[in-house]
Amino acid sequence: MKVYEALAEAFVREGTTDVFGMMGDANMHWMAALADRGVRLYEVRHEGSGLGMADGWARGSGQPGVVTTTSGPGVSQLATSMLCASRARTPLVAFCGETPLGDEGATQYLDQRRFAAAIECEFLQVTRPENANETVRQAFYLARTTSRPVMISAPFDVQVAELDDDEEEYVPSTALIRTQRLLPDPAAVQDAAALVADAKRVVVIAGRGARRAGAGEEILALQQQTGALLATTLQAKNWLCDRTDFHVGLSGLFGDKASMELLQEADCVIAVGASLNHYTIESGYLYPEAKYIQIDTAPHLVMGNGRIADCYLQADAVTGLGELTRTLADRSVRLEGYHTDTVRRHLTARLAEPEEYVNEPGRLDxxxxxxxxxxxxxxxxxxxxxxxxxxxxxxxxxxxxxxxxxxxxxxxxxxxxxxxxxxxxxxxxxxxxxxxxxxxxxxxxxxxxxxxxxxxxxxxxxxxxxxxxxxxxxxxxxxxxxxxxxxxxxxxxxxxxxxxxxxxxxxxxxxxxxxxxxxxxxxxxxxxxxxxxxxxxxxxxxxxxxxxxxx
CATH class of the missing domain: 3.40.50.970 (Thiamin diphosphate (ThDP)-binding fold, Pyr/PP domains)
Structure with missing residues (x-):
């Protein structure tokens, strides 16, 4: 078996079904081996575009996206799209061909390790046939566990070398990952419940993490118990808006004036899977009197106002919300908060169309x-x-x-x-x-x-x-x-x-x-x-x- 065949087989074992990119001398054998194994190849018109599509595929499927390029200029074309995927924390694996190992005089030579560092992706290199499988496994493991792009750089001479057919059966990265729910500290839950009990006007901000965790029912239960307004971050826009009368849309810069008037009255903000960056909380100006409770899987987060939350629960969204809601019930905490007819009418009015649109011939408002x-x-x-x-x-x-x-x-x-x-x-x-x-x-x-x-x-x-x-x-x-x-x-x-x-x-x-x-x-x-x-x-x-x- 050739190394490129082993590499292709490893990608298939990792669950790869779709690959985006452009064929060149340094990745064509690997792409052909993928096609032989039933993987769908999408030939694009620009390598950076292929990475953008792999980014979208990953966001849509919840699995690492895969892009491929040939050596040198094929790799350098990835720069902008790779940075975007990195900033979006997209799990992604880029299979990049490379000129023969050590041949710095090759026309398409590029120090791909240094380039990868500059465009904010992890770098792994297939340096010899024996580490081909381990390189693929490590790449997918890093993509899945750190939620970021990883580049596999595969020198062409190594790809076409022979690999011992007696290699052990490939073990995919998923076999190494054991996920379990992150339970919140009981003392922190009690602290959070005490903050809510002392509040009169609660706002729940749901972010991308809460949506990915499928915590909708838990958010609605907490909202009902606390009389809260429900707002979202940009990455969870319109989520649950058809499930409650007290949804204010986006929190922050993109929120409407009517909603902001209500949000500024909040004395307690509960953020779920939301980093509370400066856009979301207007650098702290949107919630000037509020105490903050934050539920997130990250060990800790600094908010967009440069502060840390008054109470931080490191937990998955479903478990953290469930424990907080249960503790509030044990304390017999139930707030009317914003859940009034006056607020309902206020929120309905915010959706009204302008009295008139700009009328310019040949152009729409x-x-x-x-x-x-x-x-x-x-x-x-x-x-x-x-x-x-x-x-x-x-x-x-x-x-x-x-x-x-x-x-x-x-x-x-x-x-x-x-x-x-x-x-x-x-x-x-x-x-x-x-x-x-x-x-x-x-x-x-x-x-x-x-x-x-x-x-x-x-x-x-x-x-x-x-x-x-x-x-x-x-x-x-x-x-x-x-x-x-x-x-x-x-x-x-x-x-x-x-x-x-x-x-x-x-x-x-x-x-x-x-x-x-x-x-x-x-x-x-x-x-x-x-x-x-x-x-x-x-x-x-x-x-x-x-x-x-x-x-």
């Missing part, structure tokens, strides 16, 4: 476009939100309960969301889903729409097109610079999508948008809807940051 999207696209369709100014509208205004993944803040890189969405859809069995992205972001990786067409992945790309770099346009205006320097004309992207083999439309009126969405819902296939939006509407977060205004 982005707020109206988002509301149409939310109304017309079924709730079972997952959503990925991109980056930039246009994303603020969707982040704030999408209200329907659906699976939402936000790439906001993950290294601040534009262009990643369509890649992540494509990988996520593949992980979900190519069920219909959509991504909302800006024009500059979408055009950055335009060739990958052809990848969606080639593999018939029914991704709907909604391009909020202001024909420019929206964030820079509005920042330049706020700073007294010439905003026109940030404008970039774009072609009819609906027509471009059709030329690449998919469906597409460019829309300039609300009815045209509804018609285009209806066509996609009726016949889901790779589609781009180019929504021409006005630049005259500034998002609420930008009003707050750039002008100190709130609406």
């Amino acid at each position: 982005p707020r109206e476009a988002i509301r149409i999207l939310d109304d017309e696209l079924p709730g079972e369709m997952g959503l990925v939100l991109g980056s930039g100014h246009q994303t603020d509208f969707g982040t704030m205004l999408f209200q329907r309960s659906r699976d939402v993944l936000s790439n906001y803040g993950m290294f601040g890189a534009i262009g990643q969301a369509p890649l992540i969405a494509l990988g996520q859809l593949i992980a979900h069995g190519s069920k219909p889903g959509f991504v909302v992205e800006g024009d500059a972001s979408f055009l950055m990786h335009l060739p990958e729409f052809e990848t969606a067409v080639r593999y018939q992945v029914p991704l709907l790309v909604v391009v909020m097109n202001d024909q420019g770099l929206g964030a820079e346009y509005h920042k330049a205006r706020a700073k007294g610079l010439d905003p026109e320097l940030a404008t970039i004309p774009t072609p009819e992207l609906g027509t471009v999508a059709q030329a690449l083999g998919g469906a597409g439309a460019t829309v300039r009126t609300p009815q045209q948008l509804r018609d285009a969405l209806a066509e996609y819902v009726h016949t889901p296939r790779p589609t781009v809807i180019d929504v021409r939006i006005t630049r005259e509407v500034l998002s609420t977060p930008y009003r707050r940051i750039q002008y100190g205004e709130d609406v």
Whole structure:
């Protein structure tokens, strides 16, 4: 058996079913061996795009994603997407071919170890045939247990060497991982219960960790017992919003004014699987009088105001919430808190549409476009939100309960969301889903729409097109610079999508948008809807940051 065959077999034993990347001299034998073993290979148009798709696949499946590149330039193309995956704490394994061991004069030579360190991923090298299996096992073990990307660098001469067929049967990393629920310290639970008992207005903030743990029922039980408002972080947007009348949406920068007015009255905040970064708590200004209780699996966390929680429970979400709720019941603690008709009416009013939308011929108000999207696209369709100014509208205004993944803040890189969405859809069995992205972001990786067409992945790309770099346009205006320097004309992207083999439309009126969405819902296939939006509407977060205004 060749080493590359053993490496391929090890990946299969680790559960690899889908691999994204580009073939080159230094990874082609390994890819062929994977294909022989039934692994689906997705050939992309750029290595970094392949990593973005593997990132989305991992987020969608809950298992490590896999990307592959050839040596040297294939590896260096991974930089931005790898940093985004690292900041998102995505478990991922990159199989990277390498020039022959020690041949620093090779055309494609790159010190891949130093490069991996710079792009924030672990590095492992297959230095001899005998350590091939152990390298794969260690890579998947690290990806799974530390939730981060790992690079396997495989020199080509080692890959094509012979491996003794008497090697022991491969033991996958999953056999080495024993997971168990993390139980909270009973004394800390008592301290947390005492803080809640002394409170009058409790807010529960649910984060990505709580959602991944499936702690929805426990959160709702605690909310009911404490009369709490339920808010979420950006990574858990809209979670449980259809299960309670007292859901305020997002906590922090992307929250609406009506919700913030209520949240500022809180005297106790219970965070579950949420790091409470400075966005979520507005660096402490959002909850000025509150005591903090934090439930998380991490040993400890420092919040976005530079403080630690008043009571910290290191526990998994389900167990920690269950113990806190039980202890409150033992103490006969039950609060009315925010659960009043007055608060219910206040929360209903926050969802009202503006009295009027901006009427600019040939361009939609982005707020109206988002509301149409939310109304017309079924709730079972997952959503990925991109980056930039246009994303603020969707982040704030999408209200329907659906699976939402936000790439906001993950290294601040534009262009990643369509890649992540494509990988996520593949992980979900190519069920219909959509991504909302800006024009500059979408055009950055335009060739990958052809990848969606080639593999018939029914991704709907909604391009909020202001024909420019929206964030820079509005920042330049706020700073007294010439905003026109940030404008970039774009072609009819609906027509471009059709030329690449998919469906597409460019829309300039609300009815045209509804018609285009209806066509996609009726016949889901790779589609781009180019929504021409006005630049005259500034998002609420930008009003707050750039002008100190709130609406």
